[in-house]
Amino acid sequence: MVSCSTVAILSALLGLILLRKYRESRWGYFKCKKSLQGKVFLVTGANSGIGKETVRELARRDACVIMACRSMSSALSAIEDIRRTVQEGTLIPKQLDLASFDSIRAFSNSVIRDFPKINVLINNAGVYVCSKEARVTTDGYELHFGVNHLGHFLLTNLLFDKLCESQPSRVVTVSSLLLQSGKIDLENLNCERETPESLAEMRSNQKYCNSKLANLLFTRELAKRTTTVDVTALSVCPGFSYTNLFRETPRSWYQYILFAPIVYFYMRSANQGAQTVLLCAASDEIGKQHSGQLFRDCKVYKPKLRFPCSSATQSKLWDISTEMVGLRMK
Template sequence: MTASSYFFYCIPMLLDLESLESVRRFAKEVLRDFPNINVLINNAGVSVPVCQHRKTKDGYEINFGVNHLGHFLLTNLLLPRLKDSTSSRIVIVSSMLHERGTIDFDNLNGEKGFAGAGRRMNPAYCNSKLANMLFNIELSKRIEGTGVDSFALCPGFVYKNLFRYSNVKWYHYILFLPVALFFMRTPSQGAQTTLYCATSEELEGKSGLFFRNCNFYGPKMEFDPAVAKKLWEVSENMVGLNNDKSETM
């Protein structure tokens, strides 16, 4: 019996999901330098309180812009290479908080404010996580039969800097930190479901599913396929993908 050795290395590259220009530049570099893309993991995210009224560099509400639009554009730009590299996978990191989200096409950018903005949970973040779920649903339909699978997942409550923009008071740490630490996962623990979706052979061909704790999870809310389709079309306009299509015709 001979032993085999495997070597893995990381190549750092600059990507700012707050800027659609940066997403396009990153995708161009990836397509130039990498002949195959076997897995795309859309993992980055922010949770910025809506009271800060922050926008992306392209003028979109920052939670929706970074968590959904940035990943939406990146996925579409890399999708042809993913199809050429089959079998391949797209993994979308969402959250159970999608169940608290809403998609209001007249208020995607927060022009009318957000219902529940005074509560502890960030409504714009919840909306962006619901957008992730709808993205996965529509994406799985559009890539059916291509050899590419798409999955969405919840990593759990992970100890990381996602809430670095929140206005947390010192006494909140005293009251809630001991309880939070008991339930929170380490980054390594939180990554397990992502890795499962990216690598498990038993998931091949089961595109469109949602996972939690390395198991299939049936969401409590029903997803309207018409809303998922419309969100895709609206997102195409927002990130300029329709302009790309017209230029290549």
């Protein structure tokens, strides 16, 4: 005989599983299995998390993927892992450190030389560091701003002519809804000036939020500046996903227990996080009419509040970034 308590426990477990399945169904899934043979995709941060799963799914559809990774050994391990499940597609590892303008220039030159076209550039790589000491890139920029925004800004600009030659082409930049807590202070982009709220901001990683807002403003401004060419600029929030992003965030055992329910209901696998990136990169239903939009859960994201920035700030951020990375204004 099955006791009442056993029935109650089993019903509760079933309820939890169904609730999780319901949430997963709301996140959306890129179902299209159409072949991407002949198309070239470039993914930054392709060795880990959302980037690696994006590569896996593109390869499954027979695409050619340039995997831009900081470490070649991590790139080769990622390829080994992908090849355990997917044999299709062409995977080409290449070294790129987004924290160094020299590395970005060398990488871009070799891509321009070796590949006749790039159909889709996926600016995915990102850092999230909670550190008391200011961390900077090789060129002296605050790490989040330097890698997440400036690195991708320079890369996209250097590859822009190639993207134009490959029309129709796309630039997909991975942002985050944490951008809603972001601030763009044009006088203090590099976070050199300490402000009274700096300590509290450090706890919530204000610098990461700012860089993700910069990712969205970059996408919007790119869309504004590319109306005469068939290059589509899109931004994505992949959702809270189980990846290596928070590897430098210290956690104690009780935090694991406290956050377990949140993780169960809200955290996606890296593959689930990659679905909206894939939709923006490969769906035939996405086109120029979507340029400048932010996507989440496999659809256009409609914010409840206006995003915290004006189009004048967006345009100035572009001009200042151009100077910071040492490009000439067009």
